[in-house]
Each structure stands twice: as structure tokens, then as C-alpha cells.
Amino acid sequence: MTERALVNFFYAQPVGHAIEALHYCQGHYAANPDREIAVALNAATPVELASYCPAVSAAYAIDHPFLEPCPDGGGRLDGIPREWDWVLDDFRRYQDIQLSTFPGLRDYYAASDRHLTARSGRSVVSSPAAGYLRHQRLRLALPEPARTAAAARLGDHPDRIVVMPAGSSPSPLYPSPRSWTLVLDALHDEFPDARIVLLGKLAKSERTATSFGEEALASLLAHRSRPVNCFDLPLAEQLAVVEASGVFLSPHTGFGLAALAVGTPWLTLSGGRWFEYFFNHVPFRSILPDPERYPSFTQFDDAEIVVDGADGPRTPSMTLARITEDLDRVVLACRELMDGSLTYEQALRDYFPALVAAHRGDASAIWSIDGVHLDYL
Incomplete structure (x- = not known):
């Protein structure tokens, strides 16, 4: 069975943060090209960028508040499959300044903890345990x-x-x-x-x-x-x-x-x-x-x-x-x-x-x- 990893990268909507997420997808893919890499992004982000990245097999747009609190997600994560081999979160979820500044970020990751399960492990992007090659070149294949x-x-x-x-x-x-x-x-x-x-x-x-x-x-x-x-x-x-x-x-x-x-x-x-x-x-x-x-x-x-x-x-x-x-x-x-x-x-x-x-x-x-x-x- 093909191993599946989710780069769980819900963050602010500017295009640069989507590129960050795709860079991490590229590094995890480079470490194991036989693995399927999916990415979850803020729906306000240009999620279509993921379709230009050959390393990404699927992308999920998450319609969830970022600046405002949302303790009850109300099914906002239902579009993401629950089971993965690896779930790799944005490391910002563990930074106090991020969680206090952006309450929606805090509540999203709390909801994702309840929604997602990982057979092999849950960590942060670039985790060596999940297989990662740093400083890879990301190149988008435009239409x-x-x-x-x-x-x-x-x-x-x-x-x-x-x-x-x-x-x-x-x-x-x-x-x-x-x-x-x-x-x-x-x-x-x-x-x-x-x-x-x-x-x-x-x-x-x-x-x-x-x-x-x-x-x-x-x-x-x-x-x-x-x-x-x-x-x-x-x-x-x-x-x-x-x-x-x-x-x-x-x-x-x-x-x-x-x-x-x-x-x-x-x-x-x-x-x-x-x-x-x-x-x-x-x-x-x-x-x-x-x-x-x-x-x-x-x-x-x-x-x-x-x-x-x-x-x-x-x-x-x-x-x-x-x-x-x-x-x-x-x-x-x-x-x-x-x-x-x-x-x-x-x-x-x-x-x-x-x-x-x-x-x-x-x-x-x-x-x-x-x-x-x-x-x-």
C-alpha cells in the first residue's frame, strides 16, 4: 500500500505561505518519491498553486477563521480524509506568539487533532523521522x-x-x-x-x-x-x-x-x-x-x-x-x-x-x- 502523508499547513492567506507549504511538500517527497503527499491550506490562500507542484497529489482548502476564534469547527475539516500514515503540521502551531495573535489558528489545530489520525506518526514539517531532504528546489509547472x-x-x-x-x-x-x-x-x-x-x-x-x-x-x-x-x-x-x-x-x-x-x-x-x-x-x-x-x-x-x-x-x-x-x-x-x-x-x-x-x-x-x-x- 502506498504511504500517504498530509502536510497540514493552515496559516495566513498570502501567497508566500502557500509556497512555504509546497516547499515542505517537496522536501518530504524528495525523501520518498513513492509516497503520496497531500497538503491542507487556508481556503483564502491560492490553493490552486498546489496543482502546479508535481510533488503534491491532492490539496484541501480549509474554510476556517484565522484571525477570529472558532472553538466549534462545525465540520469545517470534514473534507479532509481522517486517516494518514503521517500528519505533518506547520511548526507555528507550537509557537505561543502565533496562537495568541491568531486565535483561529489555535482552534484549527485543536480541531485537526480531533479529526486526523496518523498510523506512523504526527510531527511537524521537515521532521527527519517522516523523511525529509532540506534545501530542495521547488519549481512550479504552470499551465x-x-x-x-x-x-x-x-x-x-x-x-x-x-x-x-x-x-x-x-x-x-x-x-x-x-x-x-x-x-x-x-x-x-x-x-x-x-x-x-x-x-x-x-x-x-x-x-x-x-x-x-x-x-x-x-x-x-x-x-x-x-x-x-x-x-x-x-x-x-x-x-x-x-x-x-x-x-x-x-x-x-x-x-x-x-x-x-x-x-x-x-x-x-x-x-x-x-x-x-x-x-x-x-x-x-x-x-x-x-x-x-x-x-x-x-x-x-x-x-x-x-x-x-x-x-x-x-x-x-x-x-x-x-x-x-x-x-x-x-x-x-x-x-x-x-x-x-x-x-x-x-x-x-x-x-x-x-x-x-x-x-x-x-x-x-x-x-x-x-x-x-x-x-x-
């Missing part, structure tokens, strides 16, 4: 119609740079439209023949929306580089646009994890609350801010907010001054990612010492999925 649509939209430009101006967090955690105009100026001056693509989501839904409004988008679409508007396309087509491009440029966002999962280098205007922690055998650059002038990486604590002149409230690392100072670094990193001169190994070797320095030498503040950073400190 061909999405790739065809993306190719038609992008045209025959040999170089393409995708820019996502903001993620789903509050707008002060991202550069302002005025800062992005400076970035587009610098990119267009350095790469005049490259097609610049703007990506995001204006339409608000249960899943997510980019905290970048219509007026701000219109100002960037009017840029002299004549960007292609790929806002609000279906997710598969947006990912296909990224896959067909040489660089994905953004502040920290979960969509960056998805960019790496389609094999496209991620160039991050790093700062705000979270540093980059997912590494997928694809070259990358994180432009880290000066920690003395632009404090960042508060994680679960609120980010410091300042008034950045006409741009209004902004975290220091996303102010106009910081973006202006780092334009040359952005252009240089974009060049080395587009021409293939930066290897993945070199990117890792450069990033982690710089990240420790950004934490004022405190290596204990650093973490990464699969502990990749431990090999480089």
Missing part, C-alpha cells in the same frame, strides 16, 4: 495557456523586468510612488531596451490586495519607459509573466517566494518588518538598508513610522532618501541578475554576513526556512 497568454502580453523584448511596487501590508511599509518613479528612471536609463512590467492586485478580495492604489498605478503606467500593466491578471498568468522575465523586483513580499518558485531571480528592496528567508537555488539580491539610519526587521513588533515629507507616513527603510541612496545598488544588482553573472552560491555567501551586520552582529536574530543560513555563518 501552458497561462504561459501562452503571458508571452502574447509581453511581446518579443529580450529583457523583461517585473516590478511589484507593494505587497498586501500597509502602504507605509513600501516605497512611495515618487520613489518608484526614481527606480523606473534608473532602470530605464540603464536598460533602455528592456520591457518593464508592473504587477500587483488592485481588486480587494478575501485573498489579498496590493496596498498600491489606482492613482499611484496610473502615475507609474505613465512613465516614459511605457510599462506593461499586469495588475489584476489571473494568478497563473501573473506567475507566467514573472517566469518569462529576467528579474522580479519588489520590496519584501510573499510573492517573491513565488517568483523564485518559477525560477526567476528576486531583487528585493529589503527593509520594513521582515528580511528574506526563503532560498530556492535561484540567484537573488536583497538590497539591505543601513541599520543605523534606516532601522528595519522588527518582525512581530510594529515597524517605526516617520513622516516622509509629501510621501506621508513611511517606515525609515522605505523613505525617499533611502531609496535614492540605493539606486546604484539596485541597478548593479539588476545587471548581474539579468546577465547571469551572479551564482546562487555567491548570492548566499554575500547575503548572510550582510544580514548579520544589519542586525548589528546578532546572528541569533537570523532564521531561514530549512536553516539554510546556518551553512553560511
